[in-house]
Amino acid sequence: MDYHWNWAVFGEQSPDGVNTYWQMLVSGLGWTLAAALAGWLMALVLGALAGVARTLPQRPLRMAAGAYVELFRNVPLLVQMFLWFFVVPELLPRAAGDWLKALPQAPFVTAVVCLGFFTSARVAVQVAAGIEALAGGQLQAALALGLDRPQAYRHVLLPLALRIVLPPLTSEFLNIIKNSSVALTIGLMELTASARAIQEFSFQVFEAYTAATMLYVLVNLAVTAGMQAVERRLALPGTLGTPGAR
Amino acid sequence: LPGTPHAQALSGTLAKVGRDGYITLGVREGSVPFSYLDDNGRFIGYSVDLCMKIVDEVRKRLNRQVEVRMTPVSASNRIPLMANGTIDLECGSTTNNAERARQVAFSPTIFVIANRLLTRKAANIRTLADMKGKTLVATAGTTTLKQMTALNRERNLGMRIVIGKDHPESFLMLETNRANAAANDDILLAAQVAGSKQPADYAIGAEALSLEPYGIMLRRGDAPFKAAVDAAIRAAFASPDFPRLYAKWFTSPIPPKGINLNVPMSPQLKKVVASPTDSPDPAAYR
Amino acid sequence: MDFDFDVIARSWRTVLLTGMAFTLQLTVLAMAGGVVLGTLLALARLSGWRPLALLAAAYVNLVRAVPLVLVIFWFYFLVPYLAAWAIGAEEPVRVGAFWSALITFTLFQAAYYCEIMRGGIQSIPRGQLHAAQALGLRYWQCMGHVVLPQALRNMLPVLLTQTIVLFQDVSLVYVLSVPDFVGAAARVAQRDGRLVEMYSFVAVVYFAMCCALSMLVRRLRRARGQG
Amino acid sequence: MIDIKNINKWYGQFQVLADCTTQVARGDVMVICGPSGSGKSTLIKTVNGLEPIQGGEIVVDGTPVHAPATNLPQLRARIGMVFQNFELFPHLSVRENLALGQVKVLKRGRDEANERGLKYLDRVGLLAQQDKYPGQLSGGQQQRVAIARALSMDPIAMLFDEPTSALDPEMINEVLDVMVGLAQEGMTMMVVTHEMGFARKVANRVVFMDKGRIVEDCGKDEFFGAPRSERARDFLARIIH
Amino acid sequence: MIDIKNINKWYGQFQVLADCTTQVARGDVMVICGPSGSGKSTLIKTVNGLEPIQGGEIVVDGTPVHAPATNLPQLRARIGMVFQNFELFPHLSVRENLALGQVKVLKRGRDEANERGLKYLDRVGLLAQQDKYPGQLSGGQQQRVAIARALSMDPIAMLFDEPTSALDPEMINEVLDVMVGLAQEGMTMMVVTHEMGFARKVANRVVFMDKGRIVEDCGKDEFFGAPRSERARDFLARIIH
Ligand SMILES: Nc1ncnc2c1ncn2[C@@H]1O[C@H](COP(=O)(O)OP(=O)(O)OP(=O)(O)O)[C@@H](O)[C@H]1O
Ligand SMILES: Nc1ncnc2c1ncn2[C@@H]1O[C@H](COP(=O)(O)OP(=O)(O)OP(=O)(O)O)[C@@H](O)[C@H]1O
Ligand SMILES: [Mg+2]
Ligand SMILES: [Mg+2]
Secondary structure, three states: OOOOOOHHHHOOOOOOOEEEEHHHHHHHHHHHHHHHHHHHHHHHHHHHHHHHHOOOOOOHHOOOOHHHHHHHHHHOOHHHHHHHHHHHHOOOOOOOOOHHHHOOHHHHHHHHHHHHHHHHHHHHHHHHHHHHHHEEEHHHHHHHHOHHHHHHHHHHHHHHHHHHHHHHHHHHHHHHHHHHHHHHHHHOOOOOHHHHHHHHHOOHHHHHHHHHHHHHHHHHHHHHHHHHHHHHOOOOOEEEOOOOOO | OOOOOOOOHHHHHHHHHHOOOEEEEOOOOOOOEEEOOOOOEEEEOOHHHHHHHHHHHHHHOOOOOOOOEEEEEOOOHHHHHOOOOOOEEEEEEEEHHHHHHEEEEEOOOOOEEEEEEEEEHHHHOOHHHHOOOOOEEEEOOOOHHHHHHHHHHHHHOOOOEEOOHHHHHHHHHHHOOOOOOEEEEEHHHHHHHHOOOOHHHHHOOOOOOEEEEEEEEEOOOHHOOOOOHHHHHHHHHHHHHHHHHHHHHOOEEEEOOEEEOOOOOOOOHHHHHOOOOOOHHHHHHH | OOOOOHHHHHHHHHHHHHHHHHHHHHHHHHHHHHHHHHHHHHHHOOOHHHHHHHHHHHHHHHHHHHOOOOHHHHHHHHHHHHHHHHHOOOOOOOOOHHHHHHHHHHHHHHHHHHHHHHHHHHHHOOHHHHHHHHHHOHHHHHHHHHHHHHHHHHHHHHHHHHHHHHHHHHHHHHHHHHHHHHHHHHHHHHHHHOOHHHHHHHHHEEEEEEEHHHHHHHHHHHEEEEE | EEEEEEEEEOOOOEEEEEEEEEEEOOOOOOEEEEEOOOHHHHHHHOOOOOOOOOEEEEEEEEEOOOOOOOHHHHHHEEEEEEOOOOOOOOOOOHHHHHHHHHHHHOOHHHHHHHHHHHHHHHOOHHHHOOOOHHHOHHHHHHHHHHHHHOOOOOOEEEEEEEEOOOOHHHHHHHHHHHHHHHOOOOOOOEEEEEOOHOOOOOOEEEEEOOOOOOEEEEEEEHHHOOOOOOOHHHHHHHOOO | EEEEEEEEEEOOOOEEEEEEEEEOOOEEEEEEOOOOOOHHHHHHHHHHHOOOOEEEEEEEOOOOOHHHHHHHHHHOOOOOEEOOOOOOOOOHHHHHHHHHHHOOOOOOHHHHHHHHHHHHHHOOOOOHHHOOOOOOOOOOHHHHHHHHHHHHHOOOOOEEEEOOOOOOOOHHHHHHHHHHHHHHOOOEEEEEEHHHHHHHHHOEEEEEEEEEEEEEEEEEHHHHHHHOOOHHHHHHHHHHH
């Protein structure tokens, strides 16, 4: 291959004249994690609400939750990102739109909102599926005891559904980390964008992308290990989650 | 190969093209008027025309038919695609600078741009100094962004610099008031204004913030091919047809919408045409 | 904001005919290739020969750990080398944009389909394998005639759902200037300075198509009594 | 005490319950049997309102179950129910399973709830298992805990839906023993079961269902002696081998 | 014909089979019973090599099952097996279920395979169901198809692993009837079952297992008359209620 390798590029000064390329990459990682975490919190809250709504007996609530999920699931993230950044502020009242645009971290805020909604649709599907997996027997047992519906959800269905959906939620969390890279299209200097910028400035494209890829893999491993620890802690005695129980 | 007496003696790109019978040009989709798609799905532009002259030179040197293939490239894949041999020439609007020259070689400079500010006329911003404390947009990964970051610090302007994914998005940021000014290569700004909804609303600043040479990219360390490229560009510049070629793209209506950019030849480009150079140093063009 | 419908009226035919045709072709072919390759990967992951299982697992996890944009970049760049290796050529093979994109998407989509198929295979009760073996079928016959057809059937809705995701993800080849649907729309948008209009158009088209597809999947699920 | 009057229920076009009428008096032990899919589970779940009905009326201890004004949770708290698959809450320990309903519905203090729960746990012979989780118990043990959970709400009647059909043959008797004890103490019970030994021993009424209808509703001796309907005779012949 | 000699098997630390030895002669009907988890299923699956063993030897009709050189598929094709959960192939019609093994293993033509399959389907009384899929049949019907599937390979012996324990009480007899018929025709059979009625009727040998050991291995009359071991007496007392 006709390519001039230069790993020392990470020690060189980046165009802002203050930081090295390596620091640029690390700051990108910081933005990636910040956007993913903030979006994740939002997705969990909205997703749990929409997911519960999808399992309720009231038809209008179920339909509204269904429409919410379809809306955010069926448009590519790339396009949603663009719409949130460029179109939504124009649709708002003038003052609100201007305020949004003038936010000091407008790309970050937009990315979080967009990732939050996008991911919440997926979380909602998981949560609903988790609850439905229990819907027959456990719900009836709780109701037969005299619990009302909110109590049945609070004390029986949700704690169990949480354990069921934890593995798929883990992969959604990994997804949101990866998806945050799409925010580069609205100017958020997250990890992939930093790698891109480095290669644009220095033309050391393979070094930049290799470093970014490895950072993603490391984050991925750390998150997977962390979530597995959580799963083990929450595993119920006597189920397959706890080795040697039966 | 029969009919190609030089082929055995050649190495690198020329050998490859001689053997395969085709050359692949990396082209851009939206670098008006250097390299872009017209309504018929063909890639056209000033850089593409110059590249075709290089192809003619290659045909002459190899003494055989050479088919031309075009592959669209983007800012993020042009280097790998050149390194792995997918493209042989990049015909776009790529700035030649010292850092990049470590990785690839460039043809003699084909155009010289200045970085300038694009503003709304109503905002009354004339120079970079007027931008103190305001918001500036530049495109991700461009040398302009690099330049503006440096100037912001040197001159202590306290500007907020936001980043657009590509040139149209940077312009959109200005258009939707997310930024007070857009910094970019003046020729690209001219193209954007000409194509915008209200061209009369915008002004391109007079202050040239830097000079940058554009070149056609080829693989490094490929002397025979570089010689052919150099010869082709020199010949094109020396040709009496060159003013017409320039006029075709910069001072006449161009496809697809028939907009006229109206950018006469700058003194810097005149100097380059008179004495071609592939220097990445901006000082060489003052 | 003034919305310029004219640009959509002028361009929707070309954008759909070239861009959407590309996207759909890529989606369908990458799904077909991805399911085949993914199934092989799944069998490799479940194989008793540990090195093979580990290798397959490493591939799947690596591909799934990295953002699609980067994965696309890597494969897009590596495909010429893979092709050279496959046909035994000395130099990297120059692969056209469509084939490059197709191989790229097939390779990484296989990692996702692999996990689905693995789940599908593992969800087939051991008894089915035992029953097939007890009839005297060999391992590959058991897989081919008993386990895989059931796994595929059970997982069809999940595979299709993943394909809807793939259909949306194809939009990311746009970062490589490959002329998919978003790319074709963006090209018009950038040339004519009508980004908002074209992106809204893209959103509506995707929404309509994906909704129709997910409705199909839901009907399939219901017909299967899977919810 | 439980008065079921002409109830009808459809799933779409399919009629699950057709004009079912029967009464359970205080202290009655009613066994419900019939072929699979005949509507036994559905019938028993209408009694505490777990299944809505489309026609007819059910009155439990003076309360019309399906009237809109009825406080269903309160009514359900007074009727114990035991399911085929136990349905203990797997994320709660045995003690917490016993306490949940008492604390949240009957508003008992945690200590009182635990005390009563353990009393019934002792009654089903599982006091030693109070700190275990359902997943750590055998099926028979889980079902006994489920019975204790229902009892600890001090129900006025108990509903059983095939309580032994998910159990290994060895464990069936340990559950049946508990149920026989309950019956002998005078608990009002409706029991869906195929265990004819249990029916013979403690039932005073047997209801036989087929295709959503109550085909036979008579005393135990009459049922085992000379069932009126052909279908019931058939069923008995096949089930007792 | 089936010679099981001192076999041992572990799952990790846990010994599932401990030094099991027994023989089945041509025409024998051996019933295997014992508490849950005692290793009955594991033992029967070692006979056609579905479960590997760590010690001992099994010889079926002269072929050592676990020898590396043995062509297991060929051996298995000659031994029919019926499972607790039927394990029909749900994506194939009844006829295709019957034909698969014949075509792929015995290399019979499709027509011949269908013809033979239907013969046995008729034998179990289900000829009319040949075009249905397993999901459209009741449990009892599925199990009868599974028996026909095994028979259509012309086996020299049949293994049954709790063939009736997943069935509703009503359907148990229709399956047992088929098995009794087979036994009376002289088929060599090993049957894991809790159905003591079946054992009494047709078994000539009963093996009782506990904790991976063969505790009792004797004639039917001896077993039901006076089992030697306490554990077996206990088990019998509990299972016959
Ligand atoms: N949610 C539902 N939707 C449609 N049909 C249903 C539903 N629940 C039950 N059914 C049907 O209603 C009929 C009666 O069901 P039910 O569970 O009451 O029968 P059962 O007598 O308890 O049978 P089993 O002995 O198998 O438990 C069955 O044919 C069943 O298929
Ligand atoms: N794959 C496995 N890994 C570990 N332990 C196993 C495995 N399969 C079975 N066992 C254990 O081996 C023992 C014997 O199992 P087996 O299925 O042979 O019992 P069984 O007598 O057939 O019981 P049942 O009446 O419940 O079917 C059980 O304790 C079981 O938990
Ligand atoms: Mg039932
Ligand atoms: Mg078993």
